[in-house]
Amino acid sequence: MARYTITSPDSPALAELCQRLAAGAASVDSSGAWPSEQLRLCGEYGVFEWFVGRDWGGQAWVQSDIVRGYLELSGACLTTTFVITQRTGACRRIETSDNQRLKEKLLPGLVTGESFATVGISHLTTSRRHLTKPVLRAQRVEGGWLLDGFSPWVTGADHAEHVVVGATVMAGDEATDQQLLVCVPTTLHGASAPPPLELVGLTASHTGQFHLDKVFLADEWVVLGPAENVMTLGSGGNTGGYQTSTLALGLAKAAIGLVEKESEKRPELKPALTALTDAYEPLQADLFAAVDGEAPCSTEELRTRANSIALRAAQASLVAAKGAGYVTGHPAGRWCREALFFLVWSCPQPVLEANLCELAGILE
Numbered sequence: 253m254a255r256y257t258i259t260s261p262d263s264p265a266l267a268e269l270c271q272r273l274a275a276g277a278a279s280v281d282s283s284g285a286w287p288s289e290q291l292r293l294c295g296e297y298g299v300f301e302w303f304v305g306r307d308w309g310g311q312a313w314v315q316s317d318i319v320r321g322y323l324e325l326s327g328a329c330l331t332t333t334f335v336i337t338q339r340t341g342a343c344r345r346i347e348t349s350d351n352q353r354l355k356e357k358l359l360p361g362l363v364t365g366e367s368f369a370t371v372g373i374s375h376l377t378t379s380r381r382h383l384t385k386p387v388l389r390a391q392r393v394e395g396g397w398l399l400d401g402f403s404p405w406v407t408g409a410d411h412a413e414h415v416v417v418g419a420t421v422m423a424g425d426e427a428t429d430q431q432l433l434v435c436v437p438t439t440l441h442g443a444s445a446p447p448p449l450e451l452v453g454l455t456a457s458h459t460g461q462f463h464l465d466k467v468f469l470a471d472e473w474v475v476l477g478p479a480e481n482v483m484t485l486g487s488g489g490n491t492g493g494y495q496t497s498t499l500a501l502g503l504a505k506a507a508i509g510l511v512e513k514e515s516e517k518r519p520e521l522k523p524a525l526t527a528l529t530d531a532y533e534p535l536q537a538d539l540f541a542a543v544d545g546e547a548p549c550s551t552e553e554l555r556t557r558a559n560s561i562a563l564r565a566a567q568a569s570l571v572a573a574k575g576a577g578y579v580t581g582h583p584a585g586r587w588c589r590e591a592l593f594f595l596v597w598s599c600p601q602p603v604l605e606a607n608l609c610e611l612a613g614i615l616e
C-alpha cells in the first residue's frame with residue numbers, strides 16, 4: 253500500500269490531498285488544461301479504490317464514506333472531482349455488468365489509475381430527449397454492433413482509453429424501444445473526440461462530443477442490454493442522484509468557509525454566516541439520511557435545495573471577498589461560475605422546473 257493511501261474519510265491523508273488539490277485549483281481553472289497531475293495524485297492517494305470492490309483491488313467504501321470523501325474533494329477542486337465522478341460512473345457500469353471478461357480486462361487498471369474511462373450516457377436521460385432521431389444508434393450485425401452518431405457530452409474523452417456510451421437499438425431506419433450500454437475503446441477506427449468545449453467553468457474537464465462513425469464493436473464490449481430503459485438497470489449513472497447533490501454541497505461548504513474566515517475580522521458578516529450555516533447543515537444531514545436509506549425528502553428535492561445553496565453560498569462568498577473576489581484567480585469568482593454548472597449537469601426535469609421557479613420568484 254502506498255504511503256499516502258486514504259483508507260477512510262477520517263484519514264489525515266485526505267486533508268493533505270485536498271490541500272494539494274486546492275492549491276492547484278486556480279491554475280486548473282485558468283489554464284483549462286486537463287488536470288493530469290491532480291488525477292495522478294488522486295491515484296497515488298488511492299482515491300479510485302474507494303468506489304470499486306475488493307475483488308478488483310478496490311476498497312469498496314460504503315456510500316456514506318464516499319459522500320464524506322466527495323464533500324471534501326469537491327470543496328478543494330471541483331473540476332478534478334467532477335472528472336472522478338464520470339470516471340467512477342464508467343467503472344460502476346463495468347463492475348455491475350455481467351460481462352466478466354470485460355471486468356477482468358479493465359477494472360484492475362482503472363482502480364490503480366493506470367487507465368482512464370469515462371461515460372457518455374446523458375442522451376438517454378437528460379440530453380437531446382426532444383429529438384425524434386436518436387443521436388447515437390446501434391444496428392445489430394454479425395458478431396457485434398455497428399454504432400453510428402455521437403454522444404453529445406463526454407468528459408475527458410480525449411484522455412480516455414474507453415468510453416461507456418448508451419445507444420438506441422435500430423431496426424433499419426426505425427428506432428426501437430431497446431437500448432444498449434457498451435464500452436468503446438477510443439482507438440477503434442471511426443471513434444473520435446473533437447476538441448473539447450470552452451465552458452463557463454470546468455473547462456479543464458475537457459468535455460465535448462464523442463463521435464462514432466459507423467464503428468464496429470464486437471459483442472465482447474457490451475456492458476448491458478439490449479433492454480428497455482437500460483439506464484434504470486444496473487447502477488452508476490442515474491440523474492439527480494446523491495452524487496450531484498454531494499458535489500454541490502461540497503462547493504457550498506467551501507464557499508461558506510470563506511465567509512466564515514472573513515467574518516472573523518468583520519462581525520457584520522456574522523448574520524449571513526449564521527443563515528448560510530443554518531441552511532447548509534440540515535441539508536447535509538438530509539443527504540446522509542438519504543444515503544442511509546432514511547430519506548426525509550426525494551433525491552430531486554435534495555438536488556433542488558443543493559443547487560440553491562451552492563449558488564447562494566458562492567455568491568455570498570463573492571460579496572464577502574468584495575472586489576478582490578472578482579479578480580481572476582480568486583476562489584469566490586470561480587465558485588460563482590462553477591455553481592452554475594449544477595443548474596445544467598444531470599438535472600432531471602422536476603429539478604430544472606424547481607430551480608426555474610426559484611429564480612423567477614415563483615413561490616411553491
Ligand SMILES: Cc1cc2nc3c(=O)[nH]c(=O)nc-3n(C[C@H](O)[C@H](O)[C@H](O)COP(=O)(O)OP(=O)(O)OC[C@H]3O[C@@H](n4cnc5c(N)ncnc54)[C@H](O)[C@@H]3O)c2cc1C
Nearest residue numbers: 338371372373374378379380382405406407459596597598
Ligand atoms: C460541463 C458538462 C459536462 C458534462 N459531462 C457529461 C458526461 O461526462 N457524461 C454525460 O453523459 N453527460 C454529461 N453532461 C451532460 C449533462 O448531464 C446534461 O445532460 C446536459 O447538460 C443537458 O443539456 P443539453 O443542452 O444537452 O440539453 P437538451 O435537452 O439537449 O437541450 C439542448 C437545446 O435543445 C433545445 N430544447 C431542449 N428541449 C427542447 C424541447 N422539448 N423542444 C424543443 N427544443 C428543445 C433548447 O434550445 C436547448 O438549449 C455534461 C454537461 C456539461 C454542461
